[in-house]
Amino acid sequence: MNSKNNLDYKKVVLGLSGGVDSTAAALLLKSKGLEVIGLYFNVHKQDKRIEEKSRKKAQDIADELGIKLHTVDVSDDFEECVINNFLLEYTKGRTPNPCIICNPNIKFKTLIDVANSENAHYIATGHYAKAMYSQRQNCHVICMGENEKKDQSYMLYRLPECYIMRLILPLGEVENKDVIRNFVRNHNLSNADTKDSQEICFITDEKSYTDYLKERGVDSKEGNFVDSTGRVLGTHKGIVHYTVGQRRGLGITIGKPAFVTGINSGANEIVIGENTDLFTDTIKISNCYFQSSNSKTFPEVFSKEVLRCKIRYKAASAFCRIREFTDDHIIIEFNQKQRAPAPGQSAVLYCDDEVIGGGFIE
Known part of the structure; x- marks a missing residue:
């Protein structure tokens, strides 16, 4: 592995999914005179068909951009670190966000590893956020992007400083997604109008998260709907089917709009209340x-x-x-x-x- 002092400040390793955001990031980095090396993450341990389709999309865009694309199989680590946590959290009646776990432990760690092996100083992604030095905190930090509605700094809050200080986020100054699509379209790239990726990358569009949980052997027994006093109101399908704040699909009436206000995994109970209780x-x-x-x-x-x-x-x-x-x-x-x-x-x-x-x- 190369030492930081020997890394090339003209080279950057970019996470490239083949989506419009990472494509725009590649174009912006190239416009600054940087040599861009694409990195595709293979996370689909369970479904090789999906993996092949996803990788081809990334390779096609890399070819259109005229950049090299590395593929790194992180599926074993992703399974152990991200998916197992995702499954476990749902069995506890909690609502996980797998990106929060993946970013510091899988995605950005791999970007740094490949950057070091490629002698590249910088890493980059298509997140809508900024990376800069903070006088207040006396360290490199993640900051909100220009458009708070598109801002993705939330997803990056657990990144260590040693990653942030080498990170370029080209889309941090962008105020509107339409600007990005038009930018990619003006460069005659084929993915300008592709839809945004789903929030959970390892669950395909045709599946719900409950379908995925059941497929992975995670299901839960029926239990009681209860009110805040413990009075039984009915029977639920299993705690993995519910999240705090949920209203739809409860199959229960209490004479007023009913919401999930709590989940007690130990007692296998779903607490039901009114919107004000949330x-x-x-x-x-x-x-x-x-x-x-x-x-x-x-x-x-x-x-x-x-x-x-x-x-x-x-x-x-x-x-x-x-x-x-x-x-x-x-x-x-x-x-x-x-x-x-x-x-x-x-x-x-x-x-x-x-x-x-x-x-x-x-």
Whole structure:
């Protein structure tokens, strides 16, 4: 492996799926005079047909771009680290986000490994976010992209600084997805009008997540729907079929709109309530990760700062403060109540547009 001092600052290894975002990122990097090397991740251990189709899409675009494409089989590590966690979380009645686990442990680790082997200083992806040095945190950090509705900084909050300091995110300044599509179209590339990829890359469009869970041997027994007092209201199909905040598909009537307000995996119970029961002004997060390598920086620097928090990927950030900070957890208090924070999802904290850290909702 090459040392960092010998790496070529004109070379960049780009995660290339064949989608419009990574394609646009490749074009932008090439326009800056960088030698772009594509990297395709083989994650489909279970379905070789899907894998071959996905890889061909990436190779076709690499050929159109005139760049080399490496394929790395990460399927075993992906299965162990990402999919097994995904399956386990659902059996606990939690709602996981596999990208949060994959990015630091699989995707960006592999990008760095290939960059080192290719003597490339930089890595890149098509995420809508920014990577820069923060004077406030005294380290390299992830920041929000220009368009908060498209922003993907939430997905990258657990990246270590040693990855961020070599990371280029060409789409961070883009305000509109149509700009990206037109940019790719103007370069006469064949994928300008392809639809965006689904949120869970290892579940195909024709399957629901519950179909996938059942296919992988994860199913759960029927149990009771209960109200907040424990009164039995009916029978549910198994806890893996439900998530906090869900209304559709419950098959139960309580004389008013019914929502899943809690999941008790130990008792195999789904708690049912009204929409108003889903709102809370505090959450507890654990297994926290901070952009600054010194977690002690957090309470010292940010205890009096105005912070914002996202409780799910597509949520708008909301103003908050830190009510309690320990080695094990953080309690976040919001200025306004938030709807349906789901256990297993990440809560990500921001100061201005800088990611400062986050953790998993309990």
